[in-house]
Amino acid sequence: MITFSDVHKSFGANHVLRGVDLHVARGTSMVIIGGSGTGKSVTLKCVLGLVTPDRGTITVDGQSGSRDAFLSRFGMLFQGAALFDSLPVWQNVAFRLLRTHTKADARAIALDKLRRVGLKPEVADLYPSDLSGGMQKRVGLARAIAADPEIIFFDEPTTGLDPIMAGVINDLIREIVSEMGATTITITHDMTSVRTIADHVAMLHAGRIQWTGPIDQLDHSGDAHVDQFIHGRATGPIEAVR
Amino acid sequence: MTWVTSPLAALGALVLGLLAATGRVALFAASAVSHILRPPFYARAFLQQLVQIGWLSLPVVGLTALFTGGALALQIYAGGARFSAEEVVPSIVAIGMVRELGPVLGGLMVAARVASSIAAEIATMKVTEQIDALVTLSTQPMKYLTVPRILAATLAMPVLVGVGDAIGIMGGYLVGTTRLDFNPAAYLKNTTDFLEFWDVASGLVKGAVFGFIVALMGCYHGMTSGRGAEGVGAATKAAVVSASVLILAANYLLTEAFFAA
Ligand SMILES: Nc1ncnc2c1ncn2[C@@H]1O[C@H](COP(=O)(O)OP(=O)(O)OP(=O)(O)O)[C@@H](O)[C@H]1O
Numbered sequence: 001m002i003t004f005s006d007v008h009k010s011f012g013a014n015h016v017l018r019g020v021d022l023h024v025a026r027g028t029s030m031v032i033i034g035g036s037g038t039g040k041s042v043t044l045k046c047v048l049g050l051v052t053p054d055r056g057t058i059t060v061d062g063q064s065g066s067r068d069a070f071l072s073r074f075g076m077l078f079q080g081a082a083l084f085d086s087l088p089v090w091q092n093v094a095f096r097l098l099r100t101h102t103k104a105d106a107r108a109i110a111l112d113k114l115r116r117v118g119l120k121p122e123v124a125d126l127y128p129s130d131l132s133g134g135m136q137k138r139v140g141l142a143r144a145i146a147a148d149p150e151i152i153f154f155d156e157p158t159t160g161l162d163p164i165m166a167g168v169i170n171d172l173i174r175e176i177v178s179e180m181g182a183t184t185i186t187i188t189h190d191m192t193s194v195r196t197i198a199d200h201v202a203m204l205h206a207g208r209i210q211w212t213g214p215i216d217q218l219d220h221s222g223d224a225h226v227d228q229f230i231h232g233r234a235t236g237p238i239e240a241v242r
Numbered sequence: 243m244t245w246v247t248s249p250l251a252a253l254g255a256l257v258l259g260l261l262a263a264t265g266r267v268a269l270f271a272a273s274a275v276s277h278i279l280r281p282p283f284y285a286r287a288f289l290q291q292l293v294q295i296g297w298l299s300l301p302v303v304g305l306t307a308l309f310t311g312g313a314l315a316l317q318i319y320a321g322g323a324r325f326s327a328e329e330v331v332p333s334i335v336a337i338g339m340v341r342e343l344g345p346v347l348g349g350l351m352v353a354a355r356v357a358s359s360i361a362a363e364i365a366t367m368k369v370t371e372q373i374d375a376l377v378t379l380s381t382q383p384m385k386y387l388t389v390p391r392i393l394a395a396t397l398a399m400p401v402l403v404g405v406g407d408a409i410g411i412m413g414g415y416l417v418g419t420t421r422l423d424f425n426p427a428a429y430l431k432n433t434t435d436f437l438e439f440w441d442v443a444s445g446l447v448k449g450a451v452f453g454f455i456v457a458l459m460g461c462y463h464g465m466t467s468g469r470g471a472e473g474v475g476a477a478t479k480a481a482v483v484s485a486s487v488l489i490l491a492a493n494y495l496l497t498e499a500f501f502a503a
């Protein structure tokens with residue numbers, strides 16, 4: 001459904017993406033892993049048009065244009081949550097819904113989504129700056145899924161969460177894919193998340209997809225980079241100082 | 243030869259940079275204006291900005307006008323005394339306030355108060371990816387953030403100028419009647435008799451233009467802000483400086499257009 005072909009992106013002399021090729025099939029969950037600073041977040045932003053690739057194409061449903069139509073059935077959790085700090089929590093979650101629903105309906109849906117990410121109704125009327133980092137992350141997640149989008153990107157959904165809450169979020173993302181048939185791309189460093197969420201895994205390294213395959217192949221990839229990454233070894237083909 | 247060419251090259255680069263910046267601002271302004279005319283419209287955001295930019299600027303603009311009107315009366319009295327023309331104080335205070343000082347000082351105070359806060363707010367939103375988040379929620383930042391601010395500032399500023407004019411004239415009246423021995427009734431009669439419709443209207447038109455400039459500069463520098471806290475600071479500073487300079491330049495051009503013989 002989402003296809004990257006030969007995507008390049010540089011910021012000045014920093015060549016972040018150097019030919020990314022990747023295919024994400026409809027209704028599946030792709031997890032992208034890779035070292036910090038390898039361009040995982042930039043890859044997602046290229047799909048949204050927030051960053052324009054220097055070269056290469058990204059197609060959604062076989063089309064490369066019409067970003068508005070694509071965005072109308074899309075949701076995204078940003079790495080830094082990116083909540084609107086001038087709006088209370090529930091209006092953040094219901095931002096898109098407030099256009100199509102009455103205020104009361106939108107609020108009810110927002111409270112339901114907040115509950116699904118493990119937040120009590122009391123937080124609904126607080127402002128984002130009143131919340132802890134992990135709570136902000138979960139509000140961002142609730143906002144991403146609020147309008148039941150078909151395509152969802154999660155940028156590090158479990159960083160900053162305690163292990164139990166991380167488990168809740170992993171299960172939620174899995175459920176969204178399995179039960180609602182959404183197509184998702186998740187970025188994570190957390191191997192438990194990878195194993196819970198992924199149908200397919202892709203590893204980004206040195207600006208390219210180093211390895212990609214189904215989750216059950218991850219432990220037998222035969223790729224030294226992947227092995228080093230999933231076992232968290234300090235030595236191997238990936239240098240520690242990058 | 244480099245001692246000849248390098249200053250020239252620097253000058254050229256400066257001129258090119260200035261031209262490019264002017265072009266970018268013009269494109270931004272054109273895009274903002276075109277978005278004003280096309281739906282969706284965010285009425286709530288507009289009303290909020292009207293309160294922020296208009297209502298909450300009243301104290302600053304009012305105090306500025308009050309003290310300026312008072313000082314103007316003292317100065318004109320002292321100047322007028324040199325050729326025994328003290329009686330011009332009421333009419334010159336009124337004309338000076340409504341044509342020049344009301345719009346210009348009001349505009350500069352609003353630039354300091356509003357351009358800075360718009361730029362800082364939007365730049366912070368940019369740095370924390372809130373602008374990106376808006377896009378992913380099918381909301382155009384230009385419509386949701388820029389249009390309400392520009393509309394509110396353009397509509398509120400003439401009202402602020404009108405209020406400032408009245409308060410400035412009152413400042414002159416207070417000083418004139420308490421310190422300069424003017425008869426209250428004669429002062430008021432002198433003020434109204436010599437003030438023409440176009441004196442006031444031209445000042446209000448100036449106000450609308452200055453309001454547009456203030457919001458445009460705040461939004462432009464916020465939207466094009468660099469990364470990090472430093473980017474926010476630089477955007478805020480650039481917004482206030484450019485809005486102030488553009489207000490003074492526009493004021494000259496408008497005065498030339500309205501009143502040049
Ligand atoms: N707007 C930008 N301007 C300049 N450089 C950028 C920009 N966005 C990202 N970069 C650079 O691109 C590189 C990749 O950034 P990116 O955020 O995609 O990393 P990442 O893989 O998501 O890392 P992490 O796991 O730490 O989040 C970094 O070197 C970063 O400095």
Ligand SMILES: [Mg+2]
Nearest residue numbers: 040041079155
């Ligand atoms: Mg990232």
